Structures are given as structure tokens and as C-alpha cells.
Amino acid sequence: MDQYLTFATNNPMLSMLWLAIATLLLFSFIKGKLSKVKEVNNQELTLLVNREDGVIVDIRSESEFKKGHIVGSKQLSQEKINNNTFQGLENSKDKPIIVVCTAGLTAAKAANAMAKAGFDKVSVLKGGFSAWQGANLPVAK
Incomplete structure (x- = not known):
């Protein structure tokens, strides 16, 4: 877990990008199931x-x-x-x-x-x- 936090603090742009992609994928999956x-x-x-x-x-x-x-x-x-x-x-x-x-x-x-x-x-x-x-x-x- 410490390695993830270290990576996130050393690479804030990559971390934000990864979080945005994960959020969009989750949103798309949930929207498809509820549609x-x-x-x-x-x-x-x-x-x-x-x-x-x-x-x-x-x-x-x-x-x-x-x-x-x-x-x-x-x-x-x-x-x-x-x-x-x-x-x-x-x-x-x-x-x-x-x-x-x-x-x-x-x-x-x-x-x-x-x-x-x-x-x-x-x-x-x-x-x-x-x-x-x-x-x-x-x-x-």
C-alpha cells in the first residue's frame, strides 16, 4: 500500500488520469446495467x-x-x-x-x-x- 501512495505522490498526473479512467469505466458499466x-x-x-x-x-x-x-x-x-x-x-x-x-x-x-x-x-x-x-x-x- 505504501508503494501506491508513493507512486501517487510522485506521479500526480498519472494518478489523476488513472482515477478518471476508472471512474468513467465504472460509470459506463453501471449506466449500461440500469438502462x-x-x-x-x-x-x-x-x-x-x-x-x-x-x-x-x-x-x-x-x-x-x-x-x-x-x-x-x-x-x-x-x-x-x-x-x-x-x-x-x-x-x-x-x-x-x-x-x-x-x-x-x-x-x-x-x-x-x-x-x-x-x-x-x-x-x-x-x-x-x-x-x-x-x-x-x-x-x-
Whole structure:
């Protein structure tokens, strides 16, 4: 323990940096566990759709959606999500909703908006459509 204190007093910048990184990691971990929105992988998405009648919501642009999308998914623009306009999804509030974007980065914001709008089981596809394609899973055009 004395060595840690000696290191901390001799290297205050490194110690502060380490403490900041540890705090951010802990915050990120706790936030993920407490969030209503969960991340699912390709297999979990398939199970949610097949067993629980889940709905896949693709938030990519309409042109990207037309080039290829997960079979059975519905396209919903980011603009409609920002306006809380969830056309065609009103009857699916109690079903699992899986939000898909290109790489899994922008879907979290849309999923949080849907959770705030009253959707009970909202998830995000980890890795997005790129991960789906990378696994050679079926794509509709």
C-alpha cells in the first residue's frame, strides 16, 4: 500500500488520469446495467423475433434500407423518431423492439427515445446491420 501512495505522490498526473479512467469505466458499466435499452447480438435478435414476435426497426436512410435490410424489418427515419412519430408501431408497444442502424452506434439514441415514448422492451443490435451482414445472415432487397 505504501508503494501506491508513493507512486501517487510522485506521479500526480498519472494518478489523476488513472482515477478518471476508472471512474468513467465504472460509470459506463453501471449506466449500461440500469438502462432500459439492452444490447442484443444476432442470435438474440433472431430469438426475439421468432419466439416473442419481436419487431425490427431499421433507422438507416431509405436509400440504405432499399439496398438491403434484415428480412421483416420496418424502416423508420431518424426524423420521425425525433418527432416521436412511430407510425405502424403503435400496436407493438408491449412487443420486443430491436433498433438497427449501420454500425450499432446511432441506434441507442433512437432506442432511448422509443423507451421514453412507452415502448416496454427496446433493444439495440450490437454491431448494427454491418454485423448482421458480416455473419452472412439473410438480407432482403
